Structures are given as C-alpha cells and as structure tokens.
Amino acid sequence: MATTLPAAFQHPYTIDPRFSKSVAYFSMEFAVDQALKTYSGGLGFLAGSHMKSAFDLKQNLIGIGMLWKQGYYDQVRMPDNSMGVLFREKIYSFLQDTGEYFTINIFGRPVWVRAYYLDPKHFNTAPMFFLTTDVDGNDEQSRSISYRLYDNDPTLKVAQCMVLGLGGAKLLDEIDYSPEVYHFNEAHALSGAFHLYQQLGKSKEALRERLIFTTHTPEEAGNEKHNIHFLDNLSFFGGLTLDEVRELTGIHEDVFNHSLAALRMARRANGVSKLHGEVARKMWGSYPGICDITHVTNAQNYRYWADTQLAETYRHKDAAAMAVRKRAMKQPLLNIIADQAGKLFDPTVLTIVWARRFAAYKRPDLLLHDEERFMRLLNNPNYPIQVIWAGKPYPFDEGAKQNFNKLHYRSHLHPNMAVLTGYELALSKALKDGADVWLNTPVVPREASGTSGMTAAMNGAINLSTNDGWICEFAKPGGNSFIVPEADPQATADIRDAHDRNGLYDLLEQQILPMYYDRPNDWQALVSQSMTDVLAYFTAERMATEYYERVYA
Template sequence: MSSTLPTQFKHPYAFNKKYKKSVAYFSMEFAIDQCLKIYSGGLGFLAGSHMRSAYDLKQNVIGIGVLWKQGYYDQYRKEDRMMGVMFQEKIFHFLEDTGIRFTIEISNHPVLVKAMFLNPETFGTAPMFFLSTDLPENDYLAQSTTFRLYDSDPNAKVAQCMVLGLGGAKLLDVLDYTPDRYHFNEAHALSGAFYLYKKFGHNLDKLKEKLVFTTHTPEEAGNEKHDINFLYNLSFFCGLPMAEVRAISGIHDSIFNHTLVGLRFSEKANGVSKLHGEVSRMMWEGYEGVCPITHITNAQNKKFWADPFLEEYRVANDMPGIVKRKTRLKQKLFDVVADQTGKLFNPQLLTIVWARRFAEYKRPDLIARDLVRFKRLMENTNMPIQLIFAGKPYPMDYGAINTFNSLAYLSRSFSNMAVLTGYELKLSRQLKEGADVWLNTPRVTREASGTSGMSAAMNGAVNVSTNDGWICEFYNNGINSFVLPTVDYQLPTYEQDALDLENLLNVLENEIIPTYYLNREKWNSIVSASLNSVSPFFDSSRMADEYYEKMYK
C-alpha cells in the first residue's frame, strides 16, 4: 500500500512541512458551497471549513463523504405558509466520476458503490471523494441508500453509515492508499473501524495507532445506540464473528453504543470546545477502555465567511466604513425578507437574528415564550427592533417543525418579524452579514460548540448567548458580546427555561436595545471588539493546525 494518491487525485500543492503526515477525514456531511447540497447544519459547516483550511495551509488531508442524491431536504412554504419538506434530485456537473466501482456487504448482500471526485481547485478544498450507491446495477433499496442524508428509517440510516465507513475505508484500498491517520468526524463511519481491524491483521493496537475520533454532541440523539444483533444482521461488523466483536468492543449486553466504541477504538479523541471537552470526559469517565479526550474548539473559515469589504474596513480601523457597509448588507438581507414575506425592513433599525438548526434544546422560540413582554418588545416604537428566524428542523422532528410553524404563525401579527425558509449556506451568510445581534439560546452544556456565532462575529454581528459551547472562550461581557448569567443546569428544564427567558429579556430591554439607540459610540466599540477578537483563534486555520498538533502526531 502506498502513502501517495494516484496522480489524477493528487493535491495541487507541495505540502507544508508541518503537515506532511497523511490524513483521511471521514464525515457524513460537508458544507462546501451552496451548490453542493449534501449537508444539514453545523457538522457540515464545520467539516467544510476544515477542508477549505486544509487547502489554505497545504495540508496532506483528503475528505471522504457521501453524495446525497436528494441532499438533506428542500425547505419551502406550503399553501398555508407553514413549512414543507421536499426531496428533489440534485445534479452536480462539477463532480468527476473516478470510474471506481467496488462492492460492500449490507445485510449480507453485495452493494455496488461508485466514487465521485471533487477537484481541489473547484472550491479551494482538500481533494475529496464522495460515495454513492445510485447505480443501475443495484436494486432500488440499495440505490436509495444514498438518497437522503440522515434517513429516518433505522435500517437505511445504518446502511448509510456503512457506505461512509466501510465504503470509505475500502475506497482507500482500491486507490492503493493507506493514510497515516484515519479521522472519524463523529461515529457515523464506525463500521470502517471493523474493516480496518481486519485489514491490520485483527490487531486492535494497530487500529488504535491509526484512528482518531471527534465527538460532536452531548445530546442523546447524537450518540446513537442500536441492538448489537440488529447491526450484526446488517453486516455492520464486516463479517467478524459476534464473539470477536464483543471482545474488541467491550460491549457485552445487547446495546451497542457507537460513540463509546469509537472512543475505545481510537488512540485519541476530542470534544469541539473547551466546555464540551470537559462535558465529554465526565460523560465517559466511568467506562473502561476509553481513550484520552482532549478538546479542539471548532472554527469557521474566515476567507469563505467574512465579507471582504467589512474585513478591509476592520483592518483599517475604519468604523464609518464598517457602519456604511453593514447598512448595505442589511438591505441585501432585507431584500430576501421582502421577497419571502412581503415585509419591508429598515436597515437603520436594530435587527436580531436567530438562525441555526431547529432543535428543542436550542430553544428557537425562547424569546417569544412570555407573550406579554414579547409583544411589548416588538411594539416599542421609540426603540424598535426587527426579528428574523431561520433554520431547518430535522424533517421527521415534528416537535421542531411545530415550533417553526408556531413562530411563522406568530409572525403574521408583526410587520417587524420574519421567519425565513431555505436556511443553507447562502442564506446563512446573508443572515450573518445582515444581523446586528446574533441570538443563541441553547440550554447550557447541551450545545457542544455552536459555530454559527463565529461567522456572524466575522460579519459585524454582536453575539447574545447563553454561556455554552464556543462562546465561553470568546466572550468579554458587554465588551465584545453579551452572555446571559449561567443558570444551574441541574434544575428541571422548565425552570432553566424560565430563568434564561427572564435574563434574555432583561439584557435586551436594559442593555442591548438602549445601547444601540442611545449610545451608538459604545455599540460601535462592541462591534469593533467582536470583529477584532473573533480571529485568528476562531478561524479554522487555527483549528486545522491544532488537529495536526494534538491529534495526528
């Protein structure tokens, strides 16, 4: 096996001597560009920034993902203005067919897999391979495995993970390429570890020497568990006998915890913020065989996310230029608001944005739960605000969809409130460019990192957040952001929510809104401090470098 890629897939640069060690980075989703719709949210945004920074730093990294034929889903408004879910075929003419075909076993049946290639020069990324089962030689069930990101059917979801893990590991063998490190970004690729265990002569120590693992969430839903016999029947363990699976994984009951086994199979693991590293160590400290867990705080690629004119004014310390450009960016966002909702927003007014994946623990509707105070806030004509929501719930998370629809319905009562559909890379950038305040409301310890606020800060938005995830390492309260007092996360959730709501409304009414309207000099100093303090630490070049320093050595 070679440590060099075949000529047609090679990196278009000489490697920086710091980053010569070869790494294959496996991720279920990558947000590379608006036109490559194979991502759902933060995990993909993070992975996409990582691949861009690998290119910028001339690192010896390749990316391995899945080519989702229908993407995550297309979000639209139904006739009653509520949210609709549409699955539509995506066609990517810029991807190159490698001509590579190979089979993997799923449910004891051969499934043909093809590999598509994203040239590094197309979007400025590391070389990337995307796997698909959408081939006429496969039956429809096998073809559909790579149709929808995060399929709701457990059989299909595990099969998808096998395409990424087992398929990705086998692809590298077909390429005659053995990297120095296999990096699993979340446990989705775990089936690949069983393939590698066999490849390395059933030597678990050899596997651990090669494998590193990033865990992204303390949420139960993000740390998947399945019945071990269910996985065995799906051929998840690459033909290993059950006794050997149990012996190497340490799973002796019926519940196979994917994250736990990922931590047992890896030499090193990391959480994605300082706080998340601490939470992860507490979560897994009682389990035997878990590898050391450090932290590498997530980051976003500034070159991709930051408006270049704002950045130019920031470097020149030109606050009038920043204000003028920010006003223009707000108007561009408000053109989208007008197009979607028929509401005309004013770029001179304080604009608050909540935009990210809709999930219960993120509490998108928190600000509106006290309707009396919310109405007073929205109807204040002396110091008016404008409020925008956007984000995609998981398409089968009916609770989150109901929250989205409830906010959409509430917005009918206010000309200064908008709920937008189509939250993907393009709209995400427009919202960050046009926001004065970037609102983040997860329950503390539940948000591993939450990177959207980083790219918002790169575009002159002021973060207002609970004290969770990355913000703990960024904020200087009242200087570059506003962070709510931390409530006791051991309280019942309804008590946490009530306290956080009270604190949020207080800081909006008593600090943020008056500062914007009555002390613009101070507001501008907060914007300036935010712009200047978000990088370089929260630029993904630091993150990509840190993975080499902490994980790949």
C-alpha cells in the same frame, strides 16, 4: 499499499512540512458550497470549513463523504404557508466519476458503490471523494441508501453509515492509498474501523495508532445505539464474528454504543469546545478502556465567511466606514425578507437573528414564552427592532416543524418579525451579514460547540447568548458580547427557561438597545472588539492546525 495519492487525485499544492502526515477525514455531511447540498447543519458547516482551511494551509488531508441524491431536503412552503419538506433529485456536473466501482456487503448481499471526486479547484477545498449507491446493478433498496441524509428508517440509516465507513475505507484500498490517520468526524463512519482492523492483520495496537475520533454532541440522539445482532445481520462489522467484535470493543451486552466503541478503538478523541471536552470526559469517564479525550474548539473558515469590504475597513480601524459597510450588508437580507415575507425591513433598525438547526434544546421560541415582554420589545417606538428566524427542523420531527410553523404564523401579526425558509449556506451567509445581534438560546450545557455565532461575529454582529459551547471561551460580557448568567443547574426546566428568558430581555432592554441607538460609538467599539476576539482564535486555520499539532501527532 502506497502512502501517496494517485496522480489524478493529488493535492494541487506542495504539502507544508508541518502538515505532512496523511489524513483521511470521514464525515456524513460536508457544506462546502451552496451548489453542493450534502449537509444538514452545523456538523456539515464545520466539516466544510475544515476542508477549506486544509486547502489554505496546504495540509496532507482528504475528505470522504456521501453523495446524497436528494440532499437533506428542500425547505419550502405549502399552500397554507406551513413548512413543507421536498425531496428532489440533485445533479452535479462538476463532480467527476473516479472510475472506482466496488461492492460492500449490506443486508447480507453485495451492494455496489461508486466514488465521485470533487476537484479542489472548484471550491478551494482539500481533495474530496463522495460515495453513492444510486448506481446500475443495485436494486431499489440498495439505491435508496444514498438518497436522503439521515434517513428515518433505522435500517437505511445504519446502511448509510456502512457506505461511509466500510465504503470509504474500501475506496482507499481501491485507489491503493494508505493514510496514516483515519479521522472519524462523529461515529457515523465507525464500520470503517472494522475493515481497517482486518487490513492491519487484526492488530488492536495498529488500529489504535491510525484512528482518531471526534465527538460532537452530548445529546442522546447524536450517540447512536443499536442491537448488536441487528448490526451483525446488516454486516456492519465487515465479516468479524460477534466474539471478535466484543473482544475488540469491550461491549459484551447486546446494546452496541457506537461512540463508546469508537472511544475504545481510537488512539485519541476530542470534544469540540473546552466545555464540551469537560462534558465528554465526565460523560464517558466511568467506562473502562477508553482513549484520552482532549478538545479542539470548532471554528469556521474566514476566507469563505467574512465580508471582504468589512474586513478591509476593520483592518484600517475606520469605525465610520465599518458602520456604513455593515448597513449596506443588510440590504441583501432585507431583499430576501421582502421576497419571502412581503415585508420591507429598515437597514437602520437593530436586526436580531436566530438561525440554526431547529432542535428542542436550542429553544428557538424562547422569547415568545413571555407574551407581555415580547410585545413590548416588538412595539417599542423609541428602540425599534426587527427579528428574523430561520433554520431547518429534522424533516420527520413533527414537533420541531410545528414549532417552526407556530413562529411563522405568529410573524403575520408583526410587520417587524419574519421567519424564512431555505436555510442553507447562501441564506446563512446573508443572515450573518445582515444581523446586528446574533441570538443563541441553547440549554446549558447541551450545545457542544455551535459555530454560527463565530461567522456572525466575523461580519460585525454581536453575540447574545446563553453561556454554552464555544461562547464560554470567547465571551467578555459587555466587552465583546452579551451573556445570560447561568441558571441553577438543579432548577426545573420551567424555572431555568424563565431565568434565561428574563436574562435575554434584561440585556436587550437595559444594555443592547440603549447602546445601539443612544451610544453608537460604543456600539461600534463593541463590534470592533468582537471582530478582534473572534479572529484571534475562532478561525478554522487555527482549528485545522490544532488537529495536526494536538490530535494527529
């Protein structure tokens, strides 16, 4: 099998010799542009930035993902202003049909898969392929596999993983391409390892040599487990017998842990921050037969995310011009707020933003747990603030949606509080541009990395965060950010939350607000130092380089 891509799909640049090893990067979601809705949140933002930085660095890497007919979902308002979930067909004329049309076995029968190609010229990415089962020749169940990202039907969700893994691996066979590295960004593509194992003559050593695994979360929901017979009935193992699967993965019980299997079949694995690497080694270290787990801290693509005019004023060390530009960057966000919420926010007022996936451990409503201090914060005439929330709950997580709605209904009581819908790339960029303070409130140590604060810092926002994920490697408390000291790890949830909430309020009331309003020169120096420190290490060019030097090597 060839080790170079067919002419129609080759990289539009001469490969840098430092990055000549060929890599196929499998991910369930990619966020490369607002126009292509194939992502839900942080995993997609990260994978999209990786594809852009692979392009910038001229790396020999391609992306393989899924073409979601209805995306993740469109976040809308219902007539009563509660959050609505809209599944709407997406059509992309800029994707080109590769002509590759093949079957994989799912549900015990052949399912047709078609591959589309995203030309690097459209969004400045590495070459990318997107797979769909919404094609002629499939029945409705088979078509629906690629309708919705992270479907709530367990059978369909596993089938989606099979299209990504088995389908992605078979696509490479179909185009006669044999990359040196198969990089699974999370365990969604795991079924592809069983296909590759057979292609390599059922050699465990040959499989290990090719396979790299990135784990993104210590969360239970992010580490899939299924009954092994359920998976076998779906043909998840690509035709291997269960005895062969058990021998290959070392999993002899009926509960099949996808992440554990990946750790046993891969040559190397990585967490996505220094802290997460430590958590992952502790989490998996008692299991025999796993590969080494290192870490590569997540990062974001500077070219895509950073405001060019602010970057220019920063390079010239012109603090006054930076402040003027930052104020101008707020206006597009304020226009969105006026449009969605009917509120006219002030660009001179300190603007706090909480925006990311709505998950319970991220605690979006933490500030509201102390009614007295929340009201005092919102109504302080000497130090006015504006607070904005945005983010998408999982569409079938009723608790998260209720939390989102609770914040929205509460915002009606305050002219300086807003909750926005439509949290996708474009809104995320506007929020980063418009924020003065980027609020991050996860329970320590449950945030593997998080990257939203990086792109906020690139655009002149200051991070206010609990000490979790990437921030542990970045923060110089009071020097480039504000960090809540860690709570006692043995504390109950109520005591921990109160500790973190009080820490946030203390920092806002005693340090952040006085500095912003009374000592603007100090604030601007803080912004400059934050930008310096985020650019020193937290750009995706560093991340994409580290994968080649420390993981693929």
